Amino acid sequence: MSITLNSIFKQTLQVVGILTFSAALMAPAAHAASAKRQVVKKSHATKTVSKKVISSRKSVRLVSKSPRRPVIVASPPRLSFGQLAGLHSAQDPLDLKSSVALVIDQDTHEVLFSKNDHAVLPIASLTKLMTGVIISGAELPMDETITISQDDVDTEKGSRSRLRVGSSLTRGELLHLALMSSENRAAHALGRTYPGGMTAFVKLMNAKAKMLGMKDTRYVEPTGLSSLNQSSAQDLATLVNAAHGDPVLRELSTSTGYQVAVGRQTLQYNNTNRLVKNPEWEIGLQKTGYISEAGQCLVMQAKIAGRKLIMVFLDSAGKLSRLGDAERVRRWVESQPVSAARISATTPVASGG
Numbered sequence: 001m002s003i004t005l006n007s008i009f010k011q012t013l014q015v016v017g018i019l020t021f022s023a024a025l026m027a028p029a030a031h032a033a034s035a036k037r038q039v040v041k042k043s044h045a046t047k048t049v050s051k052k053v054i055s056s057r058k059s060v061r062l063v064s065k066s067p068r069r070p071v072i073v074a075s076p077p078r079l080s081f082g083q084l085a086g087l088h089s090a091q092d093p094l095d096l097k098s099s100v101a102l103v104i105d106q107d108t109h110e111v112l113f114s115k116n117d118h119a120v121l122p123i124a125s126l127t128k129l130m131t132g133v134i135i136s137g138a139e140l141p142m143d144e145t146i147t148i149s150q151d152d153v154d155t156e157k158g159s160r161s162r163l164r165v166g167s168s169l170t171r172g173e174l175l176h177l178a179l180m181s182s183e184n185r186a187a188h189a190l191g192r193t194y195p196g197g198m199t200a201f202v203k204l205m206n207a208k209a210k211m212l213g214m215k216d217t218r219y220v221e222p223t224g225l226s227s228l229n230q231s232s233a234q235d236l237a238t239l240v241n242a243a244h245g246d247p248v249l250r251e252l253s254t255s256t257g258y259q260v261a262v263g264r265q266t267l268q269y270n271n272t273n274r275l276v277k278n279p280e281w282e283i284g285l286q287k288t289g290y291i292s293e294a295g296q297c298l299v300m301q302a303k304i305a306g307r308k309l310i311m312v313f314l315d316s317a318g319k320l321s322r323l324g325d326a327e328r329v330r331r332w333v334e335s336q337p338v339s340a341a342r343i344s345a346t347t348p349v350a351s352g353g
Contacts, residue, residue, distance in 0.1 A: 078292045078293075080099075080121075080292065080294060081122055081294070081315070082121055082315030083295075083315070085119065087099035087315060090116055093343050094328050094332055094343075096313070096316075096328060097316050097317050097322075097325055098295075098296075098314060098322060099115070099119075099295070099315040100115060100119050100233050100313070100314035101114070101116075101117070101314070101325065101329075102115070102236075102310075102311070102312040103312075103333075104309065104310045105307055105309060106309060112309070112343075113329060113343055114343075116233070117234050118216070118232055118233070118234060119232060121231070121294060122227040122291060123229055123230060123294060123297060124224045124289030124291045124294040124297050125187075125290065126231070126287050127219060127221075127222065127229045127289070128178050128182060128222070128223065128287060129179070129239055129240070129249075129287045130209065130219060130239060131187050131191065131205070131222040132178065132243065132246075133242065133243055133249065134194075134204050134205055134208060137246070138194070138195075140171060140195075141171065142171050142175070143171070144171050146169060147166065147168045147189075148163050148164065148165055148166065148167045148168075148189055149165060150165050152185040152192065154184055154225055156226055157291065159184055162267055163177075163183065163262065171190065171193075175248075176255065176258050177258065178190060179249065180269065180271050180272070181258075181269040181272060182289070184224075187223045188221070188223050190222065198222075201222060202219055202221060205219040209235070209239075212239065214231065214235035214239060216231060216235050227293035233314060236299050236314075239299075240285060240300070243285055244301045244310075249285060250284055253286050254276050255276075256270065256276050257271065272288040273298065273300075273323075274323065275300075275323055281330075282304075283301070284301040284308070285300065286300040287299050296313075296315075297313065297322065298311075298313045298325075300326065302326075304334060311326060311329060313325050
């Protein structure tokens with residue numbers, strides 16, 4: 001019996017030992033599993049937080065990277081002298097866009113149309129017509145080579161030119177480009193290289209204007225870039241009439257295109273007045289002009305309905321409107337009998353300077 005009890009007691013101890021050992025083995029595993037679950041939870045939480053942080057950072061980056069649109073404040077367009085003087089308020093039967101206009105029969109001197117024709121305004125590159133009158137009348141050698149210098153670069157308006165400093169052309173080529181394509185450096189070089197220099201040249205321009213009876217005209221330089229070059233439609237009609245008597249000026253101003261060799265390049269220039277290519281027009285002399293103070297300008301001698309007419313358009317609002325005004329005048333003249341009466345603006349406006 002004692003043996004049996006001892007045997008049972010030993011077996012019980014063995015079972016207890018086994019269970020204790022098993023429990024000891026299982027405890028670290030359970031602890032590890034629990035720790036693993038906590039690590040996984042922490043990791044998940046960290047990832048979630050990390051994602052939020054990254055998302056937040058991305059959001060911040062997006063905001064910081066998105067460019068701010070600059071606030072563009074539209075500056076009001078610069079008004080021409082004619083607009084400032086109220087010349088555009090004058091109404092006329094032809095509804096011209098030019099605030100100043102004058103149409104004269106070249107042979108009879110009869111005024112067919114007038115609108116603010118005594119207003120004194122900047123004339124822009126119409127100035128170059130007087131430059132041409134002085135150069136052509138001086139009978140200087142047209143084949144003499146003239147080199148464009150830094151002095152010919154426009155500091156008044158900052159306008160561009162394809163005639164680089166150092167380019168060499170003949171006086172005849174420069175005159176051609178000045179009259180046909182309104183080349184500013186060409187016109188300036190013509191005045192700069194005139195005998196006596198620029199000062200003498202400008203004095204001659206004003207002396208010629210006075211001789212022709214152009215009482216409202218003043219020149220300060222030969223290009224027209226300065227708004228101080230001013231005149232009236234009446235005076236400009238006088239100038240056109242005088243310039244038309246020079247065959248050189250007639251030919252060069254109405255040339256449709258011209259090529260000049262400058263170094264290794266050949267430059268193609270075209271007329272600034274597209275009407276010279278229009279077969280419906282018979283133009284004997286012309287010149288265009290533009291600076292903001294003067295608006296779009298145009299003077300022409302043309303034959304319409306058998307009559308030789310001188311037309312002056314100043315301070316037109318758009319680049320093509322000056323040509324449109326010329327077309328309106330042409331159609332009106334063609335629709336009138338030869339003895340067409342004078343018409344003028346219905347609301348005369350005082351001269352502006």
